[in-house]
Amino acid sequence: MIGILLALWVTHRRYAARGGDTDMVWDAAIVAIPAGIIGGRLYHVITDSDKYFCDTCNPAAALNITAGGLGIWGAVALGAVGVALLFRWKKVPLAPFADAVAPAVILGQAIGRLGNWFNQEIYGRPTDVPWALDIYYRVDANGEFAPLTGTSTGEVITSVHPTFLYELLWNLLIFGLLILIDRRFRIAPGGLFALYVAGYTLGRFWIELMRDDSATMILGQRVNTWVSAVVFLVSIAVFVWLQRRQRAVVRETE
Template sequence: MILASIPSPPQGVWHVGPVPIRAYALCILLGVILAFLWTRRRYAARGGDADLTVDALLVAVPAGIIGGRAYHVLTDHQRYFGPGKNWVDIFKITNGGLGIWGAITLGTLAVWVLFRVKRVPLAPFADAAAPAIVVAQAIGRLGNWFNQELYGGPSTSSWALEIYRRVDETGMPDPVRGHSTGEVLATVQPTFLYELLWNLAVAAVLVWAERRFRMGAGRVFMLYVAGYTLGRFFIELIRTDPATMVFGDIRINVVVAAVVFALAVLALIVTRGRDRRGETALR
């Protein structure tokens, strides 16, 4: 018997006149703002130029959106190409579909190019940004809660998530843009919440580890990658939403998480012994 459960929001999209206000977009925006402010403070504490954080934001955000969408389209190409599909839908990012792997990869690459052009070392900035990025990811997961998406299988635990029937103004089913009828369709594993809590734990570990071990030379960022992918690997195994399968019946994000985790751990091993010599101590 379910003693308690987590309710989903009654809706995830509101309209101010003809303008849709999407909770998912607001969560991402809030995460970006907080990540920017915290990174700016941390980078300045390391002796970096705080204004450079603004430049990084201006290149990282659009690159991250493009990279995230590109990853989604490539790994879920069957949704956009083939009989009955309209390839123009790849540009409709408001309909959902941003892959964190592509967002972080292209966003990081864009910032790397920026710092190369300005002839500023990237490692101190990457270390300063690492915990802020993973906190932003945690906040972004709240958007999945509003959208009733990315959850696991049926659950009767006390922390199960209620999935409501949502309909549009005509009464037709619309799980993302509709409003709840109050009917509970299922109670499921809240994998969005698992990842949110894991990301916050990773951020706490990063802040502790860099102070305890005086980590530098990009190693805080490497630890972030290793920590995030470790949790994502196991959380991905619980998720039941449609996904591209590889090697038979393995979700592609499980494979990506495993490979990136291994690379991050290898990078940490190869760079062990490097510290923050030459950097200003964190306040």
């Protein structure tokens, strides 16, 4: 929630600076937030279907978002579709808003990664680097293993790469680069959002290679590794196409 509020504040300032109607920011939030939650849950359930649809599983658990499980890919995708349809219905250009929201979204994602620290989740392989994260054995009132809700016994199970911290820092780096690029270079409308997608997926690709928790595998690689690679290539292609189209328009008007 802190990430969402911070993202809204940044978007409001950036969209106003572009001359946009700031009421559209709140309208977009009303659409994007629920759409993002639904999309994130759908992506998680699809890519981790074995947790919900098996002989001993309870399919109704797929609807229980409070138990965890939201995929950022589905959240951004369905949220973006919802906002695009809103702007189309309102007959307002989408590209200026997309460029205004791009740095805000990745800033919100950075803040959201703090939740993985509280939940002791999405960490990497065991390591002995100085900044390794210690994972403690936790038990409930009955002495049963309870990694999320239990109390620590003081026993360290393992020390791992804090990959969620790596992603948090990477997202902050991309946030800064997007702000810098937006100020110093002439980017085609919509291009900054494409760069946000490319920047995020590039970082997610190498971070996914450091993780060894359970995940759906395709040809020996985690599904999110493949998604990162494909979306990165598509976003770069879109950025190049937008830049070329803008140069062609400029030449025609000269």
